[in-house]
Amino acid sequence: MAKYIVQIVVLGAQIVGRAFARDLEQEYQASQEAAKPAGGGRQGTQSTATSAKTGISVEEAMRILNIEKMDPAKINESYEHLFNSNDKSKGGSFYLQSKVVRAKERLDEELKIQTDSASSKMKSES
Numbered sequence: 001m002a003k004y005i006v007q008i009v010v011l012g013a014q015i016v017g018r019a020f021a022r023d024l025e026q027e028y029q030a031s032q033e034a035a036k037p038a039g040g041g042r043q044g045t046q047s048t049a050t051s052a053k054t055g056i057s058v059e060e061a062m063r064i065l066n067i068e069k070m071d072p073a074k075i076n077e078s079y080e081h082l083f084n085s086n087d088k089s090k091g092g093s094f095y096l097q098s099k100v101v102r103a104k105e106r107l108d109e110e111l112k113i114q115t116d117s118a119s120s121k122m123k124s125e126s
Contacts, residue, residue, distance in 0.1 A: 064103035079104040
């Protein structure tokens with residue numbers, strides 16, 4: 001009887017060990033994918049560094065502001081609407097309002113990176 005219990009315990013440990021190893025490998029691959037610079041080159045490196053510094057990625061910021069393109073007019077329009085909608089005096093949430101502010105800051109930084117990159121390309125082509 002003890003032999004069967006030991007076999008069951010060993011088999012269970014093997015199954016759990018394999019599942020843990022597979023999950024760990026998937027998490028490692030996901031973190032490697034997330035660490036790759038967006039777009040490559042200097043612009044991608046700057047974008048990744050800004051994401052690490054601000055703690056929010058461009059994709060997350062775009063989801064928070066509910067926009068699909070990096071259009072400054074749409075960013076400002078969505079920011080104004082969401083910021084005012086979440087005003088604490090109107091029964092809104094300070095937490096959500098601060099998320100909206102951080103998202104706009106992140107997208108503004110990304111627009112600045114893109115603008116700087118485009119202007120340096122134009123200077124090098126001249």
